[in-house]
Amino acid sequence: MSDTPGAGTVGPVTTAGGPSASGADDPPRTGVIGARRARRIAGLGLLAAVLALAALSSVLIGARTLDPGTVWLALSHAAGDEADIIVNEIRLPRTALGLLAGISLGLGGALMQGHTRNPLGDPSILGVTFGAAFAVVLGIYFLGITDLRTQAWLAFAGAGVAALVVYLIGSVPGRGPTPITLALAGTAVSWLMYSLVSGIVLLDQATMDDFRFWRVGSLTGRDPSVIPQMIPFVAVGVVLALANARALNALALGEDTARALGFRVGRARATGLVAITLLTGVTVAACGPIAFVGLIVPHLARAMVGSDHRWLLPYSALLGAILLMAADVLGRFLAPPGELQVGVVLALLGAPFFVYVVRRRRLLTL
Structure with missing residues (x-):
């Protein structure tokens, strides 16, 4: 033949x-x-085991270190003593919040770098971070809103509106948004929101005091009731992100190639942007802006499994949760008898990594 x-x-x-x-x-x-x-698959299992260890450390370690037996008793036979309160009302909610936030920021960063083809991109490029901050500041300044739960919903709404504005500005007539127009539009919107936020907080000391607490990304001092409210948004964002993986692989070959392979580029971009907005917006709303997770994690995942988004996305989700909870636990040792907020710890870790990524050109190829 x-x-x-x-x-x-x-x-x-x-x-x-x-x-x-x-x-x-x-x-x-x-x-x-x-x-x-x-x-x-074995790597995913290993990361899941490391994540379980990080979560256990988050529950055990703090100003008062607890042994596993005490934690088990607090979970199974709560008697209302000090250990029970520490475990059930402080550390478990904090750990759950870190888990959801880490998954969201890790996935959001991988999606953002994939859609913009920008190795130094993170979810803040879409303007969601400063869109959320602007909404919170408006609520404090004009409406006197200081309740954290209400601020969380304001922040989420602000993040969504900012992402929509970036999408509309970055859409090229007849083609929709492109990586370059999205990055440019997101940068412009972010700086505009940043300028407005800075102007408002400088006008009013009380607004600055209230906003400063939210502005420092943290897992502490948050209302545990926001956790069940976060879960549906994170779940939908994760589903959309994983569904976007094959389209991202095709888009990496170029938009014309993706169209030839049968993918609808506009729909793929819109799906990714909705996922990024949901994941990042709800995290910024609940924890405040937490930097560097969305930047660092995709590079770590890419070094482990390459650029296939079918694997890169789940690896980024697990690595994001591990990094965030590890930084939170580390912050409990760095400033005794108090602690450093997780946003500060990640900045200390992320800045050197940022320099490393810039200098290692091999890591900058997506």
Whole structure:
């Protein structure tokens, strides 16, 4: 049997029986792919185990270190003593908040870098961070809103409006948004919101005092009731992000190639932007702006599994949660008898990593 053009075969001619005419088999290649897949699955399992360890450390370690037996008793037979209050009312909500925020920021960063093709991009490029901050400041200054739960909803609304404005400004007539127009529009909107926020807080000392507490990204001092409110938004964002993986792989080859492969580029961009807005907006609303997670985590995940977003996204979600909770635990030791907020710790860790990423050009190739 001869190999005819357009038959869809590449390499040795194959027969109906399976092995090629040259005697080479496909199973070796299949075995390599299977081994790679097995390693990646094992990597996910390992990260899940590390995440469980980080969560356990978050519950055990603090101003008062608890042993596992005490924590188990507090969870199973709460008697209302000091240990029970520490575990059930302080550390468990803090750990849950860190888990949701880390997953959201890690995924949001991977999506943002994938859609903008910008290795130094993070979710704040869409303007969601300063959009949320602007909404909070307006609520404090004009309405006197100081309740953290109400501020969280204001921040989420502000993040969504800012992302929508960026999407509309960055949309090219007839083509929709492109990576360059999104980055430019997001930067412009972010700086505009930043200028307005700075102007308002400088006009009123009381607004500055209230805003300053929210502005420092933190897992402490947050109302535990925001956690069940976060879960639906995070769940929808995760589903949309994972559904966006195949389209991101196609977009990495160019928009024309993605269209030729049957993907609707506009729909793929919109899905990614909605996922980023949900994930980042709800986290900024609940915890305040937490920097560097969305920047660092995708690079770590890419170094582990490459640029295939089907694996990059779940790895980024787990690594984001691990990094955020590890930074939160580390902050409890750095300023005794108090602690450093997780946003400050991540800035201390993230700045050197940022320099490292810039200097290692190999990491800048997406």
